[in-house]
Amino acid sequence: MAVDIEDVFRAEYGRAVAVLIRLLGDIDLAEEAVQDAFTTAVRKWPETGVPPSPAGWIITTARNRAVDRLRRESTRDARHAEAAQLYAPDEPTEEGPVRDDRLRLIFTCCHPALATQAQVALTLRLLGGLSTPQIARAFLVPEPTMAQRLVRAKAKIRDARIPYRIPRDADLPDRVKGVLAVVYLVFNEGYGGREDLCAEALRLGRVLAELMPDEPEALGLLALMLLIESRGPARTAPDGDLIVLADQDRSRWDPALIAEGQSLVRRCLRLNRPGPYQIQAAINAVHSDAPSADATDWGQVLQLYDQLMALAPSPVVALNRAVAVAEVEGPEPALALVDTLDLHGYHAFHAVRADLLRRTGRATQAMEAYARAVALSENAAERAYLERRRQALAHTNS
Incomplete structure (x- = not known):
């Protein structure tokens, strides 16, 4: 029960x-x-x-x-x-472009009076029921810091008397950045093990794309989520073990989701107003085009990451770009890039660094990095995969 x-x-x-x-x-x-x-x-x-x-x-x-x-x-x-x-049997129907309660909640929380990070954090709390530690992990900040942000965001809404109402058409463009960030973070949290959140994010993404058909970033976000979701069936083994992209059976990828996502990417290209979600979708489209990991056009992936760094630079983007650099230029240049990043509290940083150290023959340092990644990861399947990699390296070098 x-x-x-x-x-x-x-x-x-x-x-x-x-x-x-x-x-x-x-x-x-x-x-x-x-x-x-x-x-x-x-x-x-x-x-x-x-x-x-x-x-x-x-x-x-x-x-x-x-x-x-x-x-x-x-x-x-x-x-x-x-x-x-509250007991009124017949509520008047609100008029406006957003008639979905959950999407309307996101637009309300994404009021311009709130800082973008506060918008995202508050909506993750209210929409997905995520705990403060979960939201703090998504933002890579300490739990007390996130708790304070949530309290301040609620106080701002109360003290500024920000109304809970359907935004007008004219309000939508100003709020779309925060709304898209919320939907993507909901999707990412779901991809860590909550299928209900993935499904909700995709549903909201489709509603947004219908609501703003000429907003290329809304289309790009939906394309990105569809292409990532298409790999879901191949991401885990029957026993629940994690299977990384390079090792996945691509025949298990969902062709319908791939086709829909790639169609949206082409639609974004025709609009010719590139943005971060569109570029990330294009990167995933390159992966979905490759019949095998070895056939991946890493040169194109690297070019797209260069564009992404120009538009929306961040340490996490730089980390992902380093993975492409390793495939194009080799692990040594990639490791040099990774070692400049301040992401020591992020498990993926240590996982990428461990793999690059392994590929450059530094087994002891690689095992230490794998151990750090295991300690920081919140996902059981991911922890098990990283621990297997660490143990395999230890066995090879024993």
Whole structure:
């Protein structure tokens, strides 16, 4: 039963919070009400069974909890009226371009009054139910730092009285950068082991592409996610072991997702307004074109990473570019680039460095780097893969 409730939480938390925020206009109250509803479910469902509509039960219970709290905490007529409105049988339909509660929540959190990182962090919290440690890991910052950002973002919305409403058409372009960042981080978090978040990110990506068909970065993000998702069936062995890109059985890649993603990449090229998501999608399109790892056009991949570094430079992009450099110029130049990066708290940095050290014959240093990568990784399958690489190297050099 606990597993069933956890599945419902993962699938429905974001929608429930989005609905409650729309009804209440108060983020903290909405979050607390939904959390109370899930706590009640943990207590009641083992006895009564899972209801026919678990999501509806959670939303109704959360709404009732919120009504009780509003009535309990205030005697003012306005508060009673506010609580009574929650029972209104017929809500007026809001007009505007965004009619999806969860997407509307993202656009609300991506208000220009909030810093971009705060926009992304808050939406990950509200939409995906991610914990503060999970969000901190996504941003590569300490947990207390992320906790403070979340508190400040909520306070900003409250104190500035930022409304929870559907943005007008004119508001969409100014908010799209934060919205796309949110959707991609939701997808990445899901790709680490939560298929529900991957599915939600893809759903939101499709809605965004329909909402803004002439916004090339929205199309690029959808293409990027589709091309990454296409490799999902080949990413793990039957026993759950991780299989990296170079070792994957490409016959197991999803041809329909590849075709859709590549079609979007070509559409972006015709728009001729390149951006970071489009370039990342193009990189993944190059991989999807290659019938084998050895046939990959690494020269083209490196050129695309050069463009990405020019448009959106970051240490993580530089790390990924170094992987392409290793294939084109060799591991030594790549290792020299990696060693200039300040990513020592990022497991992938140590994993890439370990592989480059292995390829340059520095087995002892490579094993140390693999051990550091294992210690930092939060994903069990990834940790197991890295530990196997470390042990294989130790066996070869014993």
